[in-house]
Amino acid sequence: MAHPDESAPSYIPEVAKPLAPYIKSRQEILRIRQALTVYLRSQIEFADDDPDHPGCYSQSRLSLMVPHDAVVDVKRIPPELTGLRRKYLEALQANVAARREYQSVVEKTSPVNQQTDKEKEKPEQPAPDPSSALQEYLGLLRDRRRHAKLQVFEHYLKEIKQRDTVKPEDLEETGAGYRQLTPPGDLGDSQHESxxxxxxxxxxxxxxxxxxxxxxxxxxxxxxxxxxxxQRASDPPGEIPPAVKLKALQRTRDELVQWVEEKLMAVGNSETSTGAHDLRPEDLEESARLLEDKKAQIAEQYAAYVDARKRLLDAASRACQPIAPVPTKPPTRPSSMVQEKKAPGDVSSLDPLRVLSFTSDVLQPLSKSQRALALQRSYLSGMLAKEKASTLRILNRLSDESHLLPEYPILARQPRFKHAAAALASRQGTNPEPAKPDEILAMAEAWAFASDAAGANEQEYVEHKLEEGMEMAQEAGQVLQGVYNLLNQDLEDALREGAEGGAGESDIWLSEARMTRSQAKSHRSQSAAKGPWVGLNGQVGVEE
Structure with missing residues (x-):
């Protein structure tokens, strides 16, 4: 198990911050090592000659780090390989060549009998196992754990033996209970009870x-x-720094990972040793029977699959055979004579291959066009459904925000007028249960009815106000005419003067002409005044 400081911690000191891009986590380091190991295994040939441990060299990463006798040969280095991997393979090739040369020199210089003795002794020596040390360490850990369990078991076994002895009262009660029991009827019952x-x-x-x-x-x-x-009581109370907490959490994580790995290894070893002893004979028979049934079912399915495949291949071979052209001979006799000679029952049947060619030439394009139309129809229906849903959502939102629909609803759709509408429809002879209308159409009809009703109401309101305004204007004109009559003035001249005065001329000559015109008008009005109020000209007590 790696030390916690070897993993990539989240807290990096200031000194190691420049090396942060090169610091990897434990999982990333393991993945990189596995990828490099797999790639280098594909380029190297190992000496897997140990029958007890086959593939021990190729499965170990140590054989790549320290090759020694594990590497037999190096494959041809691909030209696209560059960098450190190419240098490693070249160095490994040089190492293999040097070892071969050294071995050849040793064989040439050593005597023949020594060489034969070495060849005889070589098979007796077991091949080195790179993982033997690890296996020994794991075995030692298992023995220690088993020893601790045995110690605990021995301790509590002694406690059980040192318990109080059975009292005579308990023996009498158990004896009375045994007297009440009846002896077994036959041997089978006794065996079952045992x-x-x-x-x-x-x-x-x-x-x-x-x-x-x-x-x-x-x-x-x-x-x-x-x-x-x-320990907590002995330590002085104080706030723990974050770095210490982080290291403690990392240590806890490493311990948990180590514990999980040990448990998984123990479970794997226990399953291989005690897997077959935990099952009962009935369970074994049931599992064997289920396995046989499953094998029979798989065999039947495979036979059906092979049969269907054969039939499919036969049909495909018949369909792919070339069609021989039918030779056409010139008619030597009239067709009427040939038809007379043929019997009614001798009608030549169509060739299946010609029918198949007709279907491939005519029906396949039609089926493709039909499929394209079906796809287009489904696409358009999907688009229409999507637009309909969005339109309904917008109309529902607008109906919730609108003030027209609550004020001007369709009366036939109101709950209190439904019975009246149904009775009217039945009296007119229409279908009392019409088809369900479209929601968009119903909401559009409601909006149209509300807008028409609002427009009609507004038009009626404007006409009513116009009539009231006209009446008030007439009344105001009459009152104004009466006032001018009281003042012995002409209303039309006053209105005309007001219209002319609104032009806004600023010329002095125009102002003088206006004054003379007003004097002439006043003189004319004085001469033309009639009635009982002639003497009242509005200038009482005013001297000119």
């Missing part, structure tokens, strides 16, 4: 072992907890 008793004893033993194991683990956890509490 098997049941054995199973119960085995279960009790397993239960006691599980309890002992749980107690041992509980005591260990309690001891660790007490040690942790004592």
């Amino acid at each position: 098997k049941t008793r054995d199973n119960i004893e085995e279960l009790m033993d397993k239960l006691e072992r599980a309890v002992i194991r749980a107690k041992g683990q509980l005591e260990r956890e309690k001891g660790l907890l007490e040690e942790l509490k004592a």
Whole structure:
């Protein structure tokens, strides 16, 4: 297991920050090593001659790091390979060549008998196993764990033996219970009871072992907890720095990873050793029967598949055969005579191959065009459904925000007028259950009806206001005419003067002409005044 400092930590000191791009995590390093190992294995030939450990060299990464006798030959280096990998393969080629040369020189210089003795002794020596040290270490760990379990089991076994002895009262109660039991009827029942008793004893033993194991683990956890509490009590209270917390978390993660790996290895070893002993004979028979049934089913399916494939190949071979042209002979006799000679039942049947060519030439384009039309129809229907959904969503939002639809609804669609509409439709002879209308059309009709009703209402309101304005204008004209009559003035002249005065001329001559014109008008009005108010000219007590 790698040390936590070897992995790529998230907290990097200031000194190592320039090397941050080259610091990888443990998973990335493992992936890179695996990729390099696989690639180099494809370029190197190993000496896998050990029958006890086949493929031990090719499966180990140490054989690539320290080749020695593991590498036999190096394949041809591809030209596209450059950099450090090419240098490594070239150096490995040189190493292999040097070792071969050295071996040849040694064989030439050594005597023949020594060479034969070496050849005889060579098969007896076992091939070096690169993973032997690791296997020994793993075995040592398993033995230590088994020894600890045995110690716990021995401790609790002593406690069980040191329990209180059985009291006489308990023996009397158990004896009375045994007297009440009747002896078994036959031998089969006794055997069955003995098997049941054995199973119960085995279960009790397993239960006691599980309890002992749980107690041992509980005591260990309690001891660790007490040690942790004592350590925390001895340490002065203070805030833990983030770097220490990070290192503690990394250490915890590494320990958990190591524990999971050990458990997986233990489970793999236990499955290989105790997998067959946990199954009962009935389960083994049932699994064997299921396996046979599955094999028979697979065989039937494969036979059906082979038959269908043969028929398909026959049909394809018949369809792919070239059609021989039918020789056409010139008619030597009239067709009417030939038809008379032919019997009614001797009608020549069509050749299947000609029919197949007709279908491939005529029906396939039609089927393709039909398929294209179906695809286009489905696409258009999908687009229409999408647009319809968006339109409905917009109309629903606008109907929620609108003030016209609540004020001017369609009365026939109101709940209180539905019965009246149905009765009117039945009286007119129409179908009382019409088809369901389109939602968009119904909402559009509601909007159109509301807009028409709002326009008609607004038009009526404007006409009403215009009539009121006309009446008020007439009344105002009458009142104004009466006022001017009281003042002995002409309303039309006053209105005309107001219109002329609004032009806004600024010339002095125009102003003088206007004054003379007003004087003439006043003189004319004085001469033309009639009625009982002639003497009242509006200038009482005013001297000219």
